[in-house]
Amino acid sequence: xxxxxxxxxxxxxxxxxxxxxxxxxxxxxxxxxxxxxxxxxxxxxxxxxxxxxxxxxxxxxxxxxxxxxxxxxxxxxxxxxxxxxxxxxxxxxxxxxxxxxxxxxxxxxxxxxxxxxxxxxxxxxxxxxxxxxxxxxxxxxxxxxxxxxxxxxxxxxxxxxxxxxxxxxxxxxxxxxxxxxxxxxxxxxxxxxxxxxxxxxxxxxxxxxxxxxxxxxxxxxxxxxxxxxxxxxxxxxxxxxxxxxxxxxxxxxxxxxxxxxxxxxxxxxxxxxxxxxxxxxxxx
Numbered sequence: 001x002x003x004x005x006x007x008x009x010x011x012x013x014x015x016x017x018x019x020x021x022x023x024x025x026x027x028x029x030x031x032x033x034x035x036x037x038x039x040x041x042x043x044x045x046x047x048x049x050x051x052x053x054x055x056x057x058x059x060x061x062x063x064x065x066x067x068x069x070x071x072x073x074x075x076x077x078x079x080x081x082x083x084x085x086x087x088x089x090x091x092x093x094x095x096x097x098x099x100x101x102x103x104x105x106x107x108x109x110x111x112x113x114x115x116x117x118x119x120x121x122x123x124x125x126x127x128x129x130x131x132x133x134x135x136x137x138x139x140x141x142x143x144x145x146x147x148x149x150x151x152x153x154x155x156x157x158x159x160x161x162x163x164x165x166x167x168x169x170x171x172x173x174x175x176x177x178x179x180x181x182x183x184x185x186x187x188x189x190x191x192x193x194x195x196x197x198x199x200x201x202x203x204x205x206x207x208x209x210x211x212x213x214x215x216x217x218x219x220x221x222x223x224x225x226x227x228x229x230x231x232x233x234x235x236x237x238x239x240x241x242x243x244x245x246x247x248x249x250x251x252x253x254x255x256x257x258x259x260x261x262x263x264x265x266x267x268x269x270x271x272x273x274x275x276x277x278x279x280x281x282x283x284x
Contacts, residue, residue, distance in 0.1 A: 002103075002128055003130075004127050004177070005188065007103075011186055013103065021099075022101070029095070032094045033094055036090045036091060040087045052065055052210065053119050053207070054120060055119055056121055058157065059158065059202075060155075060156065060157040061155075061219030062205070062209045063218055065209075067215065067242035067246065068242070069210045088136070088181065096186070097134065100127060109125050109126045110124065111125070116167065117200060117207075119203050121161065127175075127177065131162070131173075132175050133161065133176050133177070134178075135177070136181045137181065138180075142178060142183075145187050146178075148190075155236035160197050162176070162196070163197045163198075167198075171193075172193040173191065173192055174196075176188070215246075220233075220234035220237050228273045229272035229273055230273060231268065233247070233267045233269065244256055247267075251268070251269065251270065251271060256268065257279060258279065259279050260277055265280065
């Protein structure tokens with residue numbers, strides 16, 4: 001009987017032996033990819049009510065969720081490249097399922113719905129009896145799964161989401177099955193119950209935090225920008241769309257100052273030495 005610890009070797013054997021997917025599994029894959037593509041365009045014009053708290057979000061920083069709950073502006077415009085990125089990730093996850101089935105692993109209970117204190121979510125499934133979450137990741141993110149360091153740096157709350165499903169299913173162990181979307185490498189990162197959060201306590205805390213008029217403490221502290229004496233946003237903050245509101249009091253009330261480097265914009269919360277690159281306007 002297969003088990004998730006041998007997934008990379010089993011995938012290698014697929015090509016070494018010249019195996020082909022089962023026609024039925026291949027049809028399911030094609031149907032799911034077709035649905036993912038159609039849904040991507042449907043979501044672009046959907047006006048569904050925003051749901052702030054769901055199982056996929058309970059692991060996110062509380063302050064970020066607070067700002068989302070307070071945001072009454074029009075939904076953020078999403079560039080086509082980001083939509084393609086999400087779609088590409090979805091297709092990779094469907095491909096993972098097909099490859100696992102083709103290499104002899106069992107994949108069951110896909111999209112099973114769970115609910116905890118009014119918060120709902122859908123698990124990705126079980127592989128060889130183990131509760132799993134499928135992910136596609138960039139090279140840097142993939143390393144966290146491969147080296148099993150996600151528990152030390154989980155800005156997107158993946159562990160919280162999987163913990164919630166494990167709590168409902170009474171599983172003491174779970175796993176992330178992840179493909180590096182740049183290299184194609186696949187890894188399996190186990191998650192033990194000692195590394196999981198208590199989802200009921202987390203949901204209780206978040207409901208209370210989101211009901212208040214003032215936001216919780218900041219999610220991350222600024223980090224040194226080299227040896228300049230400047231401080232910049234931590235990675236988790238730099239990608240947040242609420243960063244300008246969240247850090248409006250820094251730099252003597254000016255707020256964040258953005259500087260355009262060759263590898264992207266760097267947002268500074270403290271400027272001791274002005275960088276010798278283009279500074280963006282206050283509205284960025």
